[in-house]
Structures are given as C-alpha cells and as structure tokens.
Amino acid sequence: MMRLLLIAVTFLTLIDSGAGAKAGDLLAAVLPSSRSTIINRPTTVYATIINTSGHEADGCAITTSDTSVTLAYQPTNPTSNHPLGAANTPVTIATGASQSFILTLTSSIVQQAIDFPISFACTNTAPAPIVSGLDTLLLNVA
Numbered sequence: 001m002m003r004l005l006l007i008a009v010t011f012l013t014l015i016d017s018g019a020g021a022k023a024g025d026l027l028a029a030v031l032p033s034s035r036s037t038i039i040n041r042p043t044t045v046y047a048t049i050i051n052t053s054g055h056e057a058d059g060c061a062i063t064t065s066d067t068s069v070t071l072a073y074q075p076t077n078p079t080s081n082h083p084l085g086a087a088n089t090p091v092t093i094a095t096g097a098s099q100s101f102i103l104t105l106t107s108s109i110v111q112q113a114i115d116f117p118i119s120f121a122c123t124n125t126a127p128a129p130i131v132s133g134l135d136t137l138l139l140n141v142a
Helices: 004-015
Strands: 026-031 034-037 043-051 059-065 069-076 092-094 100-109 111-115 119-121 136-139
Touching: 026 059, 026 119, 034 043, 034 100, 043 059, 043 092, 092 100, 092 136, 100 136
Parallel strands: 034 136
Antiparallel strands: 026 043, 043 100, 059 092, 059 119, 069 100, 111 136
16 A cells, blocks of 8 residues: 555656656655654665666665765565565566665764655666655654
8 A cells, every 4th residue: 555655646746846757767755754763773764666667677776875874775565564685685676667665774963854865776777856755855863
C-alpha cells in the first residue's frame, strides 16, 4: 500500500510541476517527508525508486552530498517493508518497475529543519530529479 502511495504521489507531483517523466529518467519519493532526531542516533525513512526508462536500470544506489550525515540504504519487500539483501548494495530495477528501500540516517551535528539532499541514481540512467518535499527529507537534529 505504501509503495502504491509513493508511486502515485511521485507521478502527480511531477505532472503538476510540469516536469513530466522523460525516457531515461528515474523517479523517487521519500516517506515520511520530515523527521526529527538527536545527534548520533539513527533515524529511518522509506523511499521508492521508479524506473521509467525503456531499459533495466543497473547499479541503482542512494547517496547524499551532506558529509555530516551517514546514509545507509537497503532494499525492502514492498508489501511488508522487511529488508532484503545487504545494506548499501546497488540494485537493478526492471523496466517500468519500482524498488522500495529503508534509509537509515545518522547525523554528527545539530541541524535545524534542513531540506536534506538525497540522490537516487543508477549507472545507466539519468538520476531522479530533485523535488523538494517529495524526494528530499526535512531533517531536524537536536
């Protein structure tokens, strides 16, 4: 159910913003859209990557440019959200398919309501466009 909601929200947001999906693109969404935590305490969110390209998306990984936060990702079963496979291992996403993930973030500094950047990219496709509030995370660390 959560996976379907993420997919629907992703498509509706991109259509409303005029940035419709193009061949070769990925789409992504994060839920919940905000989290509050404390320094050095892991916090989790869920994410979904959708492959809208005309081919398999290989080497799909999730990263951040924020060096003060450690980000780990692990694919999940979309029905149960139970983790699958090994953490931080890139995955292949079939044409027209999606993959759900659990993300674990640990910040080493105080951060007050930042729009935390998350990159969703595969080795053979354009990365997912960054849409604030859809595939970013409003992160507050005390």
